[in-house]
Amino acid sequence: MRKEKLEELKYYIEELKTIKSVSTNGTFLKNEAYEFTLSNGFVIKREKLIKGNNDGSAVIIMPVTNNNEILTVVEPRVFTKETVGVGLPAGYIEKGEYPQDSALRELREETGYIPKSIIEVDSFYQDEGCSSAYNHIFLALNCIKKYPQQLDKDELIRYMLFSYEELVELEKLGYIKGANTKLALAKTKNFIRRKI
């Protein structure tokens, strides 16, 4: 791991830490409950998580630059013990949007980078017991910086470049802890190792 990279990462983590929280009213998360009859006659009750009137399906992007570095984001993850998370660019799919278009949009908004090509490498249910959220992992290749970062007013994202090996090291060191990024790292490993 390059020492200056770890220093930069720690700087962002300090900057984005939560120092205070107050309870307020929410409008984003909602729940629905249903009773389901199964083919064998059994009846069960289950509850479903809704995110902003959608099911919360998301995209995760592994963006690789021409130098084989990977764009990595640092952002507040206020409900985690660390209060700041390190991971890959990601975001919710908007209504009517194709997953690949979400991936390109999220990558551009969060970092200002655009890729030369993009492919889907895997997809999965985020939390299949209580949600229909279905997430897609994309590999975005030959990414170059073309636009300024363009965040929502409630978003705060720092991005930086690491090699794939450094990301694996960050995961081992406990900086990367989210399911989405962990799965994306595992599912792109063979491709990245082949390419680099």
Added chain:
Amino acid sequence: MRKEKLEELKYYIEELKTIKSVSTNGTFLKNEAYEFTLSNGFVIKREKLIKGNNDGSAVIIMPVTNNNEILTVVEPRVFTKETVGVGLPAGYIEKGEYPQDSALRELREETGYIPKSIIEVDSFYQDEGCSSAYNHIFLALNCIKKYPQQLDKDELIRYMLFSYEELVELEKLGYIKGANTKLALAKTKNFIRRKI
């Protein structure tokens, strides 16, 4: 893939499919909203998912038998497109419970098997944007059937045995789609391949 195994799996999937659903009232999922002040002075709003008065932290168990087969569960996943999921035994950590004890309890309840030894192989946030749920992956070795299955009245779980390679094939075929099982398969791969 053994043909009779795929037949058995398809039988359970048919049996557990949802054929009807009606809206009802829920008590399990809840939300909380907060305003967070960050170290750099920025203020952001975030909402948190609560599951049954806990944060929804869970355990996932990769249970290996003396024959190097892996206990796999089939159960209703009513919010997925397939309405039935195939994956590893898993469940929520109860209040005050150590993750390893949850893993032993869930494995016993869902299958009646107990292991000779158990080790944690990884842990991760399930959905770090809106939850503090922190999940633990366990590898349970030398599992033997000792008890009857012991399910809650709202649970319906079939279990069967596959080799690790068959599980990987089931993932490729699209039977295994949940983040938890996918991550557990990826994170135990080296261990399983070394052992078998």
